[in-house]
Amino acid sequence: MRYLQKFAAVRFARRLVVFGILTIGLALSAGPASAQQFTPRDESPEDYPAGAGRDDAFYACTACHGFKLVAQQGQNRRQWDDTINWMAEKHNMPKLEGKDRETVLNYLEATYPPRAPGGWQNPFLNR
Amino acid sequence: MLGRIERSIDELYRDDAERADAVAFGRETGASRRGFLGGAGLAAMSAAVGGAIPFVANMPGGLIPAALAQSAPPAQAPAAAPKGPQYLKFPGKSDKLVVLGDKPLVAETPEHLLDDATTPTDKLFVRNNGQIPDEAKDPDKWKITIDGEVNNKLELTLGELKSKYKAITRRLVLECGGNGRSFFTPQARGNQWTNGGAGCSEWTGVRLADLLKAAGVKPSAVFSGHYGADPHLSGDASKPSISRGVPIKKLMDENNLVVWALNGQPLPHIHGGPVRLLIPGWPGSVSNKWLTRIWLRDKVHDGPGMGQFSYRVAIKPMVPGDKPDEKNFRDLESMPVRSIITSPANGAKLPAGTKDVKLRGAAWAGDNTVKQVDVSTDFGATWTRATVEGPKNKYDWQRWTASVRLPSDGYFEIWTRGTDSKGTMQPHLAGFWNPQGYGGNPMHRVAVLVG
Numbered sequence: 001m002r003y004l005q006k007f008a009a010v011r012f013a014r015r016l017v018v019f020g021i022l023t024i025g026l027a028l029s030a031g032p033a034s035a036q037q038f039t040p041r042d043e044s045p046e047d048y049p050a051g052a053g054r055d056d057a058f059y060a061c062t063a064c065h066g067f068k069l070v071a072q073q074g075q076n077r078r079q080w081d082d083t084i085n086w087m088a089e090k091h092n093m094p095k096l097e098g099k100d101r102e103t104v105l106n107y108l109e110a111t112y113p114p115r116a117p118g119g120w121q122n123p124f125l126n127r
Numbered sequence: 128m129l130g131r132i133e134r135s136i137d138e139l140y141r142d143d144a145e146r147a148d149a150v151a152f153g154r155e156t157g158a159s160r161r162g163f164l165g166g167a168g169l170a171a172m173s174a175a176v177g178g179a180i181p182f183v184a185n186m187p188g189g190l191i192p193a194a195l196a197q198s199a200p201p202a203q204a205p206a207a208a209p210k211g212p213q214y215l216k217f218p219g220k221s222d223k224l225v226v227l228g229d230k231p232l233v234a235e236t237p238e239h240l241l242d243d244a245t246t247p248t249d250k251l252f253v254r255n256n257g258q259i260p261d262e263a264k265d266p267d268k269w270k271i272t273i274d275g276e277v278n279n280k281l282e283l284t285l286g287e288l289k290s291k292y293k294a295i296t297r298r299l300v301l302e303c304g305g306n307g308r309s310f311f312t313p314q315a316r317g318n319q320w321t322n323g324g325a326g327c328s329e330w331t332g333v334r335l336a337d338l339l340k341a342a343g344v345k346p347s348a349v350f351s352g353h354y355g356a357d358p359h360l361s362g363d364a365s366k367p368s369i370s371r372g373v374p375i376k377k378l379m380d381e382n383n384l385v386v387w388a389l390n391g392q393p394l395p396h397i398h399g400g401p402v403r404l405l406i407p408g409w410p411g412s413v414s415n416k417w418l419t420r421i422w423l424r425d426k427v428h429d430g431p432g433m434g435q436f437s438y439r440v441a442i443k444p445m446v447p448g449d450k451p452d453e454k455n456f457r458d459l460e461s462m463p464v465r466s467i468i469t470s471p472a473n474g475a476k477l478p479a480g481t482k483d484v485k486l487r488g489a490a491w492a493g494d495n496t497v498k499q500v501d502v503s504t505d506f507g508a509t510w511t512r513a514t515v516e517g518p519k520n521k522y523d524w525q526r527w528t529a530s531v532r533l534p535s536d537g538y539f540e541i542w543t544r545g546t547d548s549k550g551t552m553q554p555h556l557a558g559f560w561n562p563q564g565y566g567g568n569p570m571h572r573v574a575v576l577v578g
Contacts, residue, residue, distance in 0.1 A: 038217060038259060038397075040229035064360040066230040068213075074314040078450060079562075083316060090431060092361035114448070119309035119321055119557075123474030123574055124538065 043067050053107030060096055060104050070108070074115040080108040219395060221249040227318045231255040231360060232397075235323030238571060239472035241489060244526055245298060246326035248390050253397060254303050254324065256432070257357040257368020260417050266393065266401035271385065275352075275423035278343030285387055285401050292333040297384065298523045300327045300491045302462050304410025304438045307567030310557035313448045315564025322467050322571055327489070327524040330405050332386035335421075336379055344375070344423060351378045352428035353404055355415035359431075370430025371413045371438065373406060375423075377460070382407055382521050385418065407522035408461055408494040410438050410565075433458075440561045447560035456561070461493030463568040464553055466500050466527070466545030471575055479578030484531050484541070488571075490515065491524040492547035499546040500527045504539050507555065507570075513543075536578030544570045 045058040048071060061070050075083065084101065087093035096104060215224040215234045224234040234253040236246075243250070263269050267286035274280040283291075303324030305317050318324075351372035359366040372378075384405045387394050394400030399416025406413045412432055422428075432438060439456040470487040471477070477484065490497040500513040513529035533539055546552045557567035 038232065040232065041213070041226075043229075062230075064230075066228050068226075069228045069230075069318070072227070072319045073316055075316065076448070079316070079448075082450070082562075086435070090435070090437075092359060092363050092366060114313045116312075119307075119311075119319070120572060124576055 040066060049111050051107050051111055053103040054111075056100065057104045057107040060093075060100075064091065064093065071112065074112055075108070076114055077105060077109040079114075080105055080112075215253070217253070217397065219249060220253065220397070224250070224252065225323065227320065231257060232259065233318050235320055236326060237472075238322050238467045238573075239469055241323070241326065241467060242469035242487060245390065246328045248328065248392065248395060248398070251301070251326040251328055251389075251398065252303065252324050254318075254411060255357065255368075255416075256412070257359050258362075259397070260356045260358060262396050263401050266387075269401045271402060271418050272420045273338055273342045273423070274420070276345040276348035276425055277339075277423055278345060279341070281338060281342045283338070288333055288385060288387065288402070292337050294331055294333060295384070296329055296331040296388075297382065297521075298327055298329050298519050299382070299384075299405060299407040300325060300522055300524050301405065301407070301411050301414065302465075302491070304412050304459055304462070304565055305563070306462070307465070307557060307569070308564035310567045310569050311447075311560055311564045312557070313560075315560065315562060315567075317563050322465065324411075325465070325491070327491070329390050330384055330386045331388035331391070332384040332402075332405070334381055335383040335385055335404070335406075336381045338385065339379060342423075344379075347425045348375050348423040350374055350424045350427045352420075352422040352424055352430050353413060353415040353418070354420040354422070354430075355399070355403075356417035356419050367431055369412060369415070369432040370428070371410075371415075371432045372422075372424070372428035372430070373409060373413050377406065377409065378421075378423075380406075410459055410462065412438055436562045438565060439563075440559060440565050444559055445561070451562050459565045461495065462491075463566050464490070464492035464495065464497065464545045464547040464551055465568045465571075466490035466497070466543045466553060467571045468502075468541060468543050468573050471541075471573060473573040475573070475575045477575055477577045479536055481536075481577050482532055484533060484575070486513070486529045486531060486541065486543075488513070488527050488529075488543055489524045490527055490543075490545040492545065495547040495549055495551075497525045497545050498548050498550070500529070501544050501546075502529045502531060503542045503544075504531050504533060506540065507542060507544075510544070533577060538574065538576055540572045540574050542570045542572045 043062065043066060045055045048054060048058065048067060058067055061067055084096055088095050213226040214222050215226050216222060221240065223240055224236055227233040227235060232253055232255050236250050236252045240250050267284060269285045270282055272280070272282050303320060306320050306324035307322060308315050308317055309319040309321050352370055353372055354367055354370050357368045358364065359368045386403050386405045387401055389395065389398055394403060402418050403416045404414045404418045435453055436451055436456060438459050440459050442455050442457050445451060445455065466488060468486055468488045471484065486502060488500065490500050496518060497515060500515050501510040502513055503510050511529055511531055513527040515525050515527040518525050531541065544553045553568050553570045555569055557569050559566060
């Protein structure tokens with residue numbers, strides 16, 4: 001799980017900020033709900049299909065975005081490979097290489113392969 | 128909600144330090160133990176903080192208020208992966224919008240919710256590329272900069288925009304570049320929009336062209352680069368979440384607005400308030416929310432979201448699903464023609480014996496207008512012409528109505544096909560596949576069951 005530790009420094013800096021917010025927040029009463037207080041729905045690896053490498057894939061992706069975005073996709077191994085490159089080149093993902101990459105790719109390939117498009121569904125099919 | 132943090136940080140690190148890192152940094156969950164700050168204690172603390180406490184598990188015990196150090200609630204089985212659509216829960220937004228992703232927050236408007244002539248604010252889709260920035264404390268002091276290839280760099284506050292320039296209100300379609308992506312086969316990469324990444328609301332602001340005139344655009348300006356205040360998802364403060372732009376000709380279009388009001392109210396934070404850009408007809412990603420800067424450039428912009436396959440389509444049509452060649456791609460510019468049925472809803476049940484069905488819908492076509500809308504109840508074998516209203520102003524959508532007669536009870540699909548002012552129609556399928564699924568505009572279909 002060396003890969004996960006690569007995020008540690010960034011995460012540490014972020015949690016310092018969170019501590020600050022927490023300290024201020026506890027000193028005040030809860031204000032009215034507003035947009036900036038939107039809380040993304042919490043996710044955990046167990047929300048997604050079991051399989052070897054699930055946790056690695058989950059944590060590699062959710063450093064930035066929800067895994068729900070990943071689970072919407074259906075791609076072959078080459079497309080998943082391209083997607084990881086794209087994330088590293090364009091979206092600040094730390095490079096994922098060697099065994100860690102294999103593990104993540106194996107899970108994504110097995111769990112989210114190309115599938116029938118989901119765009120339009122017969123609404124009466126499963127009445 | 129945050130939840131299901133397994134156990135104390137001390138326990139975790141004692142047992143397995145590596146795994147503890149994963150838990151602490153990634154909020155890993157477990158089925159059996161849910162003690163540490165689970166349930167009500169966490170909810171209370173989140174409320175006190177006014178939001179999620181993403182790294183709550185990192186807090187040493189000494190910092191946790193004693194009142195919150197509750198005993199563990201009983202163990203529960205982990206929740207099954209959610210089935211069916213996830214509906215949006217967000218202040219000021221309809222709880223019938225469908226969430227495509229929480230982080231970044233993306234939610235679409237099912238077609239039947241686009242039945243209003245003017246899309247109400249609560250029904251307007253939500254697209255974010257980065258994090259949602261902090262709300263401006265003093266909106267009138269929000270500042271935008273226009274610089275680069277201009278004679279006079281402009282720095283204007285919202286207060287100055289309102290007082291120094293003429294405000295106009297227009298009803299304009301805002302549409303995500305990936306609208307219709309879910310209709311591609313094989314599946315294209317990205318948020319799986321149906322037709323709901325679009326809406327048509329009343330926007331108030333100043334013409335961007337007026338600001339550009341004041342800045343004095345140099346002949347060397349060929350392209351723009353737009354920036355907003357939303358932080359990158361990774362938290363990297365040096366990286367914009369997205370920064371796209373348009374050729375100077377499109378930038379100068381008199382219909383582009385720097386907006387501060389939506390449907391007569393101050394522009395809501397979630398829609399980019401206090402100030403956003405609106406460049407209608409093109410992918411919504413050029414219309415930055417929380418606008419901070421428009422940079423005029425002497426070359427094509429290269430910010431995040433430009434180049435490679437982002438908002439780009441193949442020049443020479445490619446085999447669907449093949450490895451794409453970067454050199455074979457060009458920017459998606461005008462959005463394609465799209466017509467939707469807004470009533471009846473997909474899945475409507477009509478009483479036995481129903482023969483005549485009244486249809487309502489909307490159609491729009493990027494930089495073009497809609498010349499014609501046709502509807503079919505027999506999968507395209509025969510067509511009926513709809514009555515299409517004119518737009519209120521350029522880049523408005525066009526509402527349409529039609530009446531169709533069904534021959535019997537049973538299952539029918541109603542299809543709609545728009546034709547733009549250049550004569551281009553919507554196809555049956557999303558064609559001209561590209562890896563990130565742009566330009567997907569197949570005919571919209573709704574199924575109804577009579578009797």
